[in-house]
Amino acid sequence: MTGSTRYRLDLAYDGAAFHGWASQDGLRTVQGELEHWLTTVLRLESPAQLTVAGRTDAGVHARGQVAHVDLPDDDLPSDAYADRLTRRLARVLPADLTVRSVTVAPPGFDARFSAIWRRYVYRLAETTGDPLHRGLVHRVGRPLDVEAMDAAAAALVGLHDFVAFCKAKPFATTIRRVLDCGVTRVDAGELAGTVAVEIRADAFCHSMVRSVVGALVGVGLGQHDAAWLERHVSAAQRARDIKVMPARGLVLEEVGYPADDQLAARAAQARTRRDEQPLPLQPAIEEQP
């Protein structure tokens, strides 16, 4: 009898040429591409099936994406199997998709349900921008009041119903806990001069990050004030005056997990919430950002 082992994959991709994470017939997606190569290099009898921490939309990038896959056991010890898989994937994957490492997942690990937070950064250029980074910086083309944006962002922190910022999905809660949200002008290094909106939350509902950035840009351009943003945080329905920003500026930078001994408990808790009808002010798991 053969068992299976769960592996954790840490990966990065340039989202420009992908129709998002999730497999779609006839379209190039990150999941589709990666499952194809896993199945091919490992000569699996049944296709590999990935579970991911953050199901990114078309065009959204990832630098710290995490996924898991269960693979049938091999003669090789699982650590050595993971190392070999890392090397093999490096040889075959396209230039816009990198699996940084494959490691044996700790007991109870679930890339999606064990995650306790996701951190996204959205990058903006006020002026003409740097052509070398145009693939990951959205050009606003006008000056932004970064201090006003950062001050307004404080209203987003905490447990709130973000329905105003979310694409509606039946029977799904739009309550999320934002752990921190800040806006800074990058003053050194490769992206000096750009404006970065950073947001970390237990999870995000569909289009939430890009709507939050759209609202903050509205503040930065002087079209709205902090009180306007604050009203939306406690609104009862989707806002019509918030722009959803283009995917290009958005990067999933990092996913947080608890200590190994809490992985299983966290996954069980998140799975239960997923199955329940949404309750008021109860946080949920990740949807598409």
Add this chain to the structure above:
Amino acid sequence: MTGSTRYRLDLAYDGAAFHGWASQDGLRTVQGELEHWLTTVLRLESPAQLTVAGRTDAGVHARGQVAHVDLPDDDLPSDAYADRLTRRLARVLPADLTVRSVTVAPPGFDARFSAIWRRYVYRLAETTGDPLHRGLVHRVGRPLDVEAMDAAAAALVGLHDFVAFCKAKPFATTIRRVLDCGVTRVDAGELAGTVAVEIRADAFCHSMVRSVVGALVGVGLGQHDAAWLERHVSAAQRARDIKVMPARGLVLEEVGYPADDQLAARAAQARTRRDEQPLPLQPAIEEQP
């Protein structure tokens, strides 16, 4: 009678889709693209003609490129004319070419002959690399001994005949003054984990930067030692055991000019050297790096 005014252009480009700086019939080049748009937006009777500080090769990027152009005087004061030109170019230029600013050039300014140094950075990834920056980082795929590279780089500094590192050109000197050259591992920010080779010189001969990096990578991989590199610095002919690195990793980061009151003198000095037969140990002006 109408006079003309000299303007300085500060520009940046992603070199991937350009066949280098210099105009070539039927090929997309930075000079060709920019002269076309200058001529078009200004409705010039005779085509605009640009002079550039660093004539980059096909695929080489630039962030701090400088050029000048002489334009017939307009009814508008030249400062206002420059501002209007900056805005107009921003509207028409393609996404991989940005003119950050157009300014009235100080008296005696010549983008090519007044320049006193050029600074290039070549970026290397040891492992799989970040797919978001694959357009400007060359992947070596193996660990590099950065300390050995940095130590070996010291031999390049000073006034030397770099014939071993240059593509030969008849009647042209290959003597250059390297002001500094260092190799560091980037430990923070957007390009954390990459290795940067930085070199600043009065000028570079054709393929010099990419050959210098190729030699340093040979040291970093343990294929050669510092003494080998030092021998090449005083060699009498082109080296056969130095790899010319791919264009993708190379960025012209910055061009240095003297104080305004020394611009004309520097240009006259550089032009004289250009016209003379090369003399031993006499520095020259920029060729293609």
